[in-house]
Amino acid sequence: MALSPFHEMERMERMFDEFFKHPFSLLTRTPWSRSFSEFEQVHAPHVDVFEEGNSVVVKAEVPGISKEEIDVTFKENVLTISGEKKKEEKVENKDYYQLERSYGSFSRSIFLPTEVKTEEASATFKDGVLEIRIPRTEESKEKVKKITIH
Secondary structure, three states, X not given: OOOOOOHHXXXXXXXXXXXXXXXXXXHHOOOOOOOOOOOOOOOOOOEEEXXXXXEEEEEEEOOOOOHXXXXXXXXXXXXXXXXXXXXXXXXOOOOOOXXXXXXXXXXXXXXXXXXXXXXXXXXXXXXXEEEEEEEEOHHHHOOOOOOOOO
16 A cells, blocks of 8 residues: 555644644643544544546545534535544443543544535535535636736
């Protein structure tokens, strides 16, 4: 599997986002903890954003929740996916060997690099993957724009 050369930069960006959401979480971090806010919040979903035909497509991994627990909003060319993974009832009288799954709110905002028709957007959810398709505007389909010099 080939990794993107920007993989580590994307990981660092997520860490900075997490820090600014929960700045005091660094104080409770231990060498064996997996993330800054492991017990506070579910991590923002990983996304792929690409063009397919005349649409911008966003695919987000949101496993373990139903489509009713996901909100998708759009404002000023920023698409936001948010929701909450509800905690299951704790199993009583059991000795856990590991307890790693996290629960809570999540949010991910994605700036779209082109103008889109939000009123024609559609979304599907299957097997833990949310797919959002948004048609591009006619103006955004023009690859080269000539600027007149006065």
